[in-house]
Amino acid sequence: MTDPLAPFDQHRRLLFTVAYQMLGSVADAEDVVQDAWLRWSAADRSDVRDDRAYLVQITTRLALDRLDSARARRESYVGPWLPEPLMTHGSPVAAGPPAPEPEDAAELGERVSLALLVVLETLTPAERAVFVLREVFGMPLREVADALGRTEAAVRQMAHRAREHVHARQPRFDTDRREQREVTERFLAAAVSGNVESLLAAMAPGVVLIADGGGRVRAALRPIVGADKVARFLAAVGPQGGDIPGLRVGLAEINGAPAVVAWTDAGPYMALQLVLADGLVEQVLYVANPDKLAGLSLP
Incomplete structure (x- = not known):
């Protein structure tokens, strides 16, 4: 049978x-x-x-x-609605299909990119x-x-x-994974330190930041447009992470591309991904609604 x-x-x-x-x-x-x-x-x-x-x-x-x-x-x-992040490599998706192997992660990433x-x-x-x-x-x-x-x-x-x-x-976006990771690392360092000049250097003039808090946590209720506004917003909120007990920040692969993730002892705290074009950040997609982070398996 x-x-x-x-x-x-x-x-x-x-x-x-x-x-x-x-x-x-x-x-x-x-x-x-x-x-x-x-x-x-x-x-x-x-x-x-x-x-x-x-x-x-x-x-x-x-x-x-x-x-x-x-x-x-x-x-x-x-506020703005963003898709629920999907862990695509390095950690399994909770209750979902297994994370793809490195050789097919790029293909899957194009299919499920945020x-x-x-x-x-x-x-x-x-x-x-x-x-x-x-x-x-x-x-x-x-x-x-x-x-x-x-x-x-x-x-x-x-x-x-x-x-x-x-x-x-659809924004033009770079698919060079090494460059994506390098820019994401620099962006994270600049945001955590509150370095406005470094943030401005990483972003395109018309960059847009979209934050999804879903009314569950504090987040911008409208997209923030323009490099200066986005840089100053991130420089203001980034250093505040040091005041959150047990907050840890690192890199993970989400939706087939590098992303910044943060978590506390209570679980996932946020996920942030950059959309690049010509080496500059065109979009900052920030998911903080805890209902959308439960499926992330973090370090």
Whole structure:
């Protein structure tokens, strides 16, 4: 008798990544994968010709259902909303799929980068699903159409709109991991010491800082725009970390790129990631909402 777990386990990481791309939440993606397993185990699979396509279809539709309710909740969210950080190397994701090996971490990072997920939030749910399946994972048009219950012509139009929308809004970012780490280390040192000049030297003139506290902790309620404003904000709050009992700060790999993480004896405290272009910081993405940090496994 065929083991029903075998094909599901084979595609589990793909299903998790599709759900995470759709929802921007580790916890919600894990719930979707669990629900997909329940659907898979209860289904009559005698007519299933392509396990992968069938499982992606289930996962996509479950994620779309959850995305509608998630968007409704975000209308009352306090301050900017950022995706939930995903630990991609060095430490396992709690209750999730195993962290990728170093050789495929870069590929996974491009698929789940925080910068891309921020842009995907501006798409409609259907456009987001089409972009994730078609552009990110390169799935055939027919599979995407089947997953969404749309015609191939409709999916082709949505893919075109979504691609143009994302390309117009996604920041150009460097993928040299060594440079990313070096800039992140310098940025961290400058922020902790409150060195405004060093911070200014690391940032592009139009840099934007987005802080997500979710009303749970103190954070900027609107994006901070401009190198001078961002530098002075960070120089003011960075040295205050010394007043937080037991606070430790270090580097980790989050969403396929270096990031600054901080934690106390009580657990994760914050995660900060930089988006670079031409060696300069264009975005500072700062997640401090404790509800979004529970999945991080820290040193």
